[in-house]
Amino acid sequence: MDWDKLRIFHAVADKGSLTHAGDVLHLSQSAVSRQIRALEESLNVTLFHRHARGLILTEQGELLFDATQQMVKRLDATAARIRDSEDEVFGELRVTTTTGFGTLWLAPRLTALYRKYPGLKIDLMLEERVLDLPMREADVAIRMKEPSQADLIRKRLMNIKMRLYATVEYLAENGTPATMADFHSHRLICQHPGTAQVAAGANLVQQLMSNDIPSMLTVNNYFGVLQGVINHIGIGVLPDYITEDLPHLVRVLPEVESGEVPVFLAYPEELRHSKRVAAFREFVTEEIFKYRKREQA
Numbered sequence: 236m237d238w239d240k241l242r243i244f245h246a247v248a249d250k251g252s253l254t255h256a257g258d259v260l261h262l263s264q265s266a267v268s269r270q271i272r273a274l275e276e277s278l279n280v281t282l283f284h285r286h287a288r289g290l291i292l293t294e295q296g297e298l299l300f301d302a303t304q305q306m307v308k309r310l311d312a313t314a315a316r317i318r319d320s321e322d323e324v325f326g327e328l329r330v331t332t333t334t335g336f337g338t339l340w341l342a343p344r345l346t347a348l349y350r351k352y353p354g355l356k357i358d359l360m361l362e363e364r365v366l367d368l369p370m371r372e373a374d375v376a377i378r379m380k381e382p383s384q385a386d387l388i389r390k391r392l393m394n395i396k397m398r399l400y401a402t403v404e405y406l407a408e409n410g411t412p413a414t415m416a417d418f419h420s421h422r423l424i425c426q427h428p429g430t431a432q433v434a435a436g437a438n439l440v441q442q443l444m445s446n447d448i449p450s451m452l453t454v455n456n457y458f459g460v461l462q463g464v465i466n467h468i469g470i471g472v473l474p475d476y477i478t479e480d481l482p483h484l485v486r487v488l489p490e491v492e493s494g495e496v497p498v499f500l501a502y503p504e505e506l507r508h509s510k511r512v513a514a515f516r517e518f519v520t521e522e523i524f525k526y527r528k529r530e531q532a
Contacts, residue, residue, distance in 0.1 A: 236274075236277070236278075237277075239270070240270050240271075240273060240274040240277075241274070241299075241303055241306070242260075242303075242364055243256065243260060243262070243267055243270045243271065243274075244270075244271060244274055244282065244299065244300075244303065244521070245304070245306075245307060246259050246260050246267075247267060247271060247283070247290065247301065248292055248296065248299075248300040248303070249300075250292075251289045251290055251291075252289050252290060253267045253268055253271070253290070258366060262525070267309075268482075271283070277381060278295075278299075280293070280295040281293050281295070281296075282295060282296035282299060283296055287373060288332070292397070296399070305370075308371040309371070309485060310372065310395060311371070312371055312503075312506070314507060318375065318385050323353040324355060324510045324511055324513075324514040325352070325354030325356075325511075326354070326355055326356065326511055327356040327357075327358055328355060328356070328358070328374050328375065328493070328511045328512065328515055329358040329360060329372075329373045329374045329375070330357060330358065330359050330360065330373065330375045330376075330377070330499040330515065331359075331360040331361075331366045331372075331373040331375070331376045331377075332359075332360075332361060332377040332378065332474055333361065333362075333363055333377075333378070333379060333456075333457075334361045334362065334363065334395045334456040334457070334458055335457030335458055335474060336375045336379070336474070336476075336481060336498070337359060337361040337377075338361065338458040339457060339458060339461065339474070339476070339477050339480070340476050340477075340480075341359070341415065341519075342359065343480060344522050345357065345359075347518065348514070348515070348518045349523075351514075351518070352514055355511065355514070359375055363430075363431035363432070363456075364431075365378065365382070367384065368382070368384060368387055368501060368502060368503050369384055369385065369386050369387070369503055371500070371503070372448075374502060374503075374506060374509075374511070375500065375501070375506075375515055375516075376499075376500070376501050376502070377498065377499070377500050377501075377519070378498070378499050378501065379391070379395075379433045379496050379497070379498060380433065380496075380497065380499070380500060381497060381499050382501045384501075384505045386503060386505075387501045387502065387503060387504065388501065388502055388503075388504060388507060389499055389500070389501045390476060390499065390500045390501070390516065390520075391497055391498070391499055392498045392499065392500055392519065392520070392523050393497075393498050393523050393526070393527065394495040394496060394497055394498070395435045395474050395475055395476055395495070395496045395498060396435075396474070396475050396492045396493050396494070396495060396496065397433075397435060397439050397472050397473065397475070397492065397493035397496070398446070398473065398474075398475050398486055398489075398491070398492045398493075399470050399471070399472060399473075399486065399488050399491055399492075400470070400471055400473050400477070400478075400484040400485065400486055400487060401464060401470040401471070401484070401485055401487050402465060402467050402483065402484060402485070402486065403462065403483065403485055404467050405464075405467040405468075406485060406487075407468065408467070411485075411487065412470070412487060412488060413421055413490070414488075415443075415446050415491070416446070416478065418443075418446055418447070418448050418470075419447050419448070419449060421448070421450075421469060421470050422448075422450040422452060422469030422470065423444075423448050423449065423450075423451045423452075423469060423470060423472070424451070424452045424453075424454070424463040424464055424468060424469045424470065424471035424472070425440045425443065425452075425454075425462050425470075425471065425472040426440060426452060426453065426454060426455060426456065426457065426460060426472070427453035427454070427455060428440050428441055428444070430453075430455045430456075433496045435493040435494040435495070436472065436474075436493055436496070438493065438494070439472060439491075439492070439493040440472060443472070443491075450469070451469075452468055452469060453474040454479060457473060458461075460472065460473055461473060461481075463476065464484065465481070465484075470487050474496075476491075476526065479526060479529060479530070500516060500519060502516075
């Protein structure tokens with residue numbers, strides 16, 4: 236099949252419009268239409284259903300679009316590797332991690348990475364869904380469990396635990412609980428047990444909720460939990476790494492904590508020699524080392 240025709244087909248399928256695809260490709264609508272007709276004739280199939288509101292892929296069109304998507308991803312990965320020069324680190328790096336870790340730990344530290352590599356373009360994708368690295372949904376992932384996908388390079392960064400924290404102001408007004416029984420006069424802030432989260436965190440929340448806690452605030456990520464805590468709403472279940480950047484928070488009931496949660500960095504085998512990935516890996520490793528030293532001090 237002619238790659239030029241496939242490239243045009245992919246743009247039309249992606250945009251759902253001949254006009255919009257033409258704008259992206261810098262071609263006229265008629266030129267795009269001619270290439271699509273020629274591709275359909277060469278395959279002897281109809282690739283699009285045409286109607287007044289745009290174009291919809293046929294079943295055969297969906298099959299071809301799946302194939303061109305994979306081709307585009309592979310080409311993007313190859314282009315990124317080619318752009319990595321021997322002396323410079325630049326270009327786009329797509330990093331995925333959880334909302335909590337990304338907002339509370341990673342994003343505040345990116346200044347150091349940009350200072351060293353001003354030509355980098357970080358696309359930070361924060362979500363609980365595990366993106367498919369081999370299929371190039373992202374370049375690098377930091378996850379709260381070891382990735383199970385094949386063909387990945389993995390590096391264990393650290394272990395974290397979920398603990399209870401509150402502000403000085405909240406405790407001054409409401410008192411500091413000495414035992415779980417004292418929680419009857421406090422509000423618990425945590426992720427809802429049904430939301431996507433690490434098993435150790437969910438287990439701790441279940442354990443806490445088995446006590447007589449009259450008032451609660453549940454949020455679907457740790458960033459939201461933190462906002463509730465720093466605004467003196469109650470006592471929150473939070474990852475222990477927040478204490479470095481928020482030393483004014485007070486740990487409550489030190490004997491209450493989750494099991495250890497491993498934090499892994501992973502990236503596809505094919506990006507082993509990518510200088511952008513190497514720069515990010517070294518940056519994260521260095522920041523973890525600093526964090527551990529300060530924690531032990």
